[in-house]
Amino acid sequence: MAIPTSTLAAVLTEHGAPLELQELPLPRRVEPGAALVRITCATLCGTDIEIWEGRMSFPGMLPMVLGHEMVGEVVAAGEGAVDALGEPIGAGDRIGWSESVCGRCFGCTVLRQPVACSKRGYGFLQRSDAPPYATAGLSEYAYVAPGAQKLRLPVEVKDTWAAAAGCAAKTVLRAFDRAGGVRPGSRVVVQGSGALGLFATAVASISGAGTVVTVGAPPSRLALAERFGATHTIDIGAPDPADGGRDGSDATVARTMEMTDGKGADLVLDFAGAPSVGPEAIGMAAQRGTVAIVGSTGPAGEAVALSEIMRKELTVVGSLNGDVSDYHRSIEFFRAFSDRFPWDALFSAPCGLEQASDRIASMHRLDEVKAVVDPRLTVR
Numbered sequence: 001m002a003i004p005t006s007t008l009a010a011v012l013t014e015h016g017a018p019l020e021l022q023e024l025p026l027p028r029r030v031e032p033g034a035a036l037v038r039i040t041c042a043t044l045c046g047t048d049i050e051i052w053e054g055r056m057s058f059p060g061m062l063p064m065v066l067g068h069e070m071v072g073e074v075v076a077a078g079e080g081a082v083d084a085l086g087e088p089i090g091a092g093d094r095i096g097w098s099e100s101v102c103g104r105c106f107g108c109t110v111l112r113q114p115v116a117c118s119k120r121g122y123g124f125l126q127r128s129d130a131p132p133y134a135t136a137g138l139s140e141y142a143y144v145a146p147g148a149q150k151l152r153l154p155v156e157v158k159d160t161w162a163a164a165a166g167c168a169a170k171t172v173l174r175a176f177d178r179a180g181g182v183r184p185g186s187r188v189v190v191q192g193s194g195a196l197g198l199f200a201t202a203v204a205s206i207s208g209a210g211t212v213v214t215v216g217a218p219p220s221r222l223a224l225a226e227r228f229g230a231t232h233t234i235d236i237g238a239p240d241p242a243d244g245g246r247d248g249s250d251a252t253v254a255r256t257m258e259m260t261d262g263k264g265a266d267l268v269l270d271f272a273g274a275p276s277v278g279p280e281a282i283g284m285a286a287q288r289g290t291v292a293i294v295g296s297t298g299p300a301g302e303a304v305a306l307s308e309i310m311r312k313e314l315t316v317v318g319s320l321n322g323d324v325s326d327y328h329r330s331i332e333f334f335r336a337f338s339d340r341f342p343w344d345a346l347f348s349a350p351c352g353l354e355q356a357s358d359r360i361a362s363m364h365r366l367d368e369v370k371a372v373v374d375p376r377l378t379v380r
Contacts (some may be wrong), residue, residue, distance in 0.1 A: 067137020205229025
């Protein structure tokens with residue numbers, strides 16, 4: 001059976017500019033361990049927006065195809081292609097996949113942490129003018145590299161959920177794991193009300209937190225946070241009348257302390273990445289609390305007082321994305337808790353590739369949480 005030799009893709013050629021629909025070549029042969037997949041769903045992540053904006057950039061990265069949360073149907077598989085559990089994959093299988101890893105470096109073999117792989121490869125960082133050209137989500141077909149860790153997906157988990165599990169959900173679950181989990185009845189603050197913050201709000205609630213405070217904006221996101229288990233919300237864009245109309249970090253910390261009976265949070269999770277996140281997290285944290293830094297991918301933030309970390313005897317941990325085990329756990333999470341929260345409220349109606357630019361701009365304006373692109377809807 002002949003396989004496609006080209007694919008239509010939405011290509012980022014200039015930061016901040018509309019994506020260009022281009023016909024990209026595909027490898028004529030699927031190498032051992034690799035797969036060619038027809039994309040059925042791609043969900044956009046905050047990282048995609050930061051790359052589009054140019055906040056996350058490095059020389060030589062463009063042109064590229066965005067999208068690293070996706071699901072697809074295998075069209076062709078190379079010799080020896082297997083999923084993460086060692087089971088063969090072939091045409092017709094519905095799969096998702098994690099970043100490629102080498103399996104041979106210090107991070108892979110000694111640390112046994114795929115996220116520490118020195119050759120870790122993201123499909124959306126592949127230039128679209130060099131082989132294998134199309135490896136990301138905003139494309140009709142994607143080439144899945146041999147080192148990418150592939151998961152066969154259960155039918156109970158919807159395409160949108162499974163796609164988001166490939167980055168947003170697995171990032172959140174790894175962060176909770178790195179932080180030591182949630183003690184039942186404890187106080188948790190989630191900084192950020194994007195997709196990760198909303199998912200983290202749900203995880204904190206499901207895990208038994210007694211108080212869950214979601215900090216973010218705009219009000220529509222915070223209303224959604226309440227549907228996902230937040231007991232309190234703080235709108236960072238609105239001044240506090242009880243504090244003389246003051247806004248900013250001091251007011252946010254003060255409001256958090258009021259919502260936690262003056263004790264602060266046992267666990268603070270950063271899913272916002274704003275410059276003020278560090279000082280706010282330290283200020284919100286309770287004595288002997290834990291702070292998890294997850295969303296601070298951009299430029300350096302405001303200075304943090306190490307003396308305050310010492311005085312409170314805080315535990316501060318970093319958490320980077322996630323690996324295939326986190327991905328698998330996030331798929332199982334959606335399967336186990338499919339009816340617990342209105343997960344579909346996180347996602348917008350799907351569109352074709354020709355509308356991807358508009359949806360990126362919409363997410364940039366905070367008009368939607370997670371845009372959904374189904375390349376099969378593309379009008380040629």
